[in-house]
């Protein structure tokens with residue numbers, strides 16, 4: 176290794192281990208920094224508490240008087256924890272979390288400091304929204320964005336070494352009331368799903384129906400790289416992934432990392448992160464190594480979707496900040512290292528309520544089975560009708576590197592049910608289950624089906640959307656993404672499907688069919704129309720890519736440039752408008768923002784490729800070539816001769832690198848595009864392939880140039896030295 180790299184290696188190897196610290200019992204730290212229902216119950220009058228609880232349960236807005244009481248209690252609690260400031264936390268259309276901080280302090284006329292926090296400050300803040308992406312939704316001269324507390328997500332304390340801030344999870348909207356964020360549509364999608372699910376459950380004969388919620392458990396994958404190496408890689412720091420880097424001699428072929436023990440240093444990091452999460456009431460539940468070396472996973476226990484989404488944002492920032500404290504850089508990028516597994520975020524999703532339970536759990540009794548069959552069928556219908564939308568909500572420049580690669584779900588959306596369940600649905604479709612119409616006895620076929628047991632052992636890792644026993648697992652979601660977009664899409668397509676189911680089921684019941692027969696008829700119709708989205712085979716295989724498109728008519732949208740325009744398709748606009756989740760204007764603004772983000776991300780990387788190629792890699796290659804050439808000349812003077820092909824090889828690749836960088840610079844100068852879609856295609860094809868061309872030359876150079884002269888930390892160092 177060169178001098179700087181050697182020094183980094185020494186530093187990492189000489190690191191002293193973590194000191195033992197006193198371990199605090201979980202019960203003493205759990206949710207201590209959250210103003211949750213338990214703390215509100217203590218702090219509020221009975222009536223105020225009742226009002227808040229109702230809001231949390233039903234999503235109905237909080238009245239002004241109660242808001243004042245809650246605000247006062249919240250302030251007292253936060254100030255008791257040392258907070259001088261409060262901040263509305265909101266989720267703009269980027270994948271980040273945004274904050275606007277304000278002091279509790281106000282001074283009165285004689286200059287005395289007093290503190291103030293009213294209900295209107297709690298339920299309305301006013302950050303300047305002009306620098307947040309909004310598509311063409313808002314003119315900058317009317318750049319007013321409002322934030323308001325979402326009472327269904329609890330406030331919490333953020334600690335810094337010398338202070339504390341009360342953090343208030345909020346929605347973010349324009350002054351005309353349009354959503355500029357990811358929280359408003361999530362709440363709306365839940366409401367749409369709730370309304371549609373109620374219609375269906377009522378037709379299923381359910382008398383008492385509690386509010387329905389979607390429930391989500393996200394599994395977060397990430398990489399850890401020692402800071403000493405990461406800081407020497409401008410690509411890791413600026414783009415979150417390596418834009419160059421030859422494959423190491425040892426990769427992940429032995430699977431020894433996945434099954435191995437967690438390195439102590441990493442476990443210390445994980446526990447530190449988890450302690451912070453516990454204080455914030457985030458139920459971190461599992462952690463383990465992942466497939467690639469240096470790759471790990473954390474998964475909290477599932478929660479109501481809205482809270483889970485807010486918590487997921489905190490998980491991402493906590494992982495990054497804690498890694499920093501432990502001398503690591505935490506990479507949330509979907510593909511930090513070429514040739515190794517990328518990182519995803521499996522979003523486990525189900526819907527249910529207090530009275531009917533989890534509707535995606537087959538349960539143990541026939542009534543539960545019937546509810547399950549109808550809800551599961553509704554999901555199948557949704558994935559078939561709106562597979563391209565599910566592809567679009569996971570479309571980012573970074574996730575494109577992962578999807579469709581040989582270790583991640585394909586960019587074709589299908590549903591995996593498992594053998595047994597797929598058999599049940601197919602039997603219903605094929606009419607193998609006949610049902611008597613007198614409302615009484617069911618025949619043997621159906622009763623067998625109705626008594627089936629779920630088989631969670633049945634797994635298919637190649638499916639982008641898989642049923643896993645009592646939930647669906649959306650596996651194609653990217654590791655750096657907010658999970659809100661995927662949740663919104665799943666809730667909304669389910670709402671749409673359930674509305675269709677309600678109408679169809681009602682028609683069948685009106686025709687005189689008994690409950691089970693009517694359900695079977697609806698499921699049969701769904702399977703006939705939409706069963707082609709059900710696929711249990713190998714999603715990575717070439718045959719599937721061909722058959723999915725040619726035989727089943729599913730769409731393959733390999734890049735974000737192909738997928739994002741789905742947001743503008745009439746069926747999708749109609750879906751969001753009819754469910755009230757997003758207006759056509761809101762939806763279109765999202766398309767514009769995501770398209771622009773895609774183009775920008777690719778451009779930033781391309782510029783970085785040019786920069787690193789020209790100023791780091793090319794000069795190193797030339798220096799080494801000069802060394803060699805010099806040696807050859809001296810040797811020739813002494814009558815010795817070396818094989819000089821190495822210099823030639825270096826020259827060829829260095830020239831190729833320079834040529835690719837120059838072509839890339841030219842391609843970045845092209846601006847005359849018919850529309851944003853054409854611009855995205857340019858990024859996806861021309862820019863990306865020139866970046867690959869540059870990389871190929873650079874990575875070849877890395878395998879030729881003297882290790883002591885190579886300027887960038889190598890894959891082997893970043894992945895294996897901890």
Ligand code: ADP
Nearest residue numbers: 390391392393474475476477523524525645646
């Ligand atoms: P695996 O790696 O086997 O997929 P993990 O234990 O890593 O499973 O993660 C499973 C995730 O799914 C957890 O977050 C868990 O809480 C969540 N989960 C379990 N049941 C449900 C459910 N009914 N709805 C939503 N999420 C669920």
Ligand code: MG
Nearest residue numbers: 394472474521
């Ligand atoms: Mg897992």
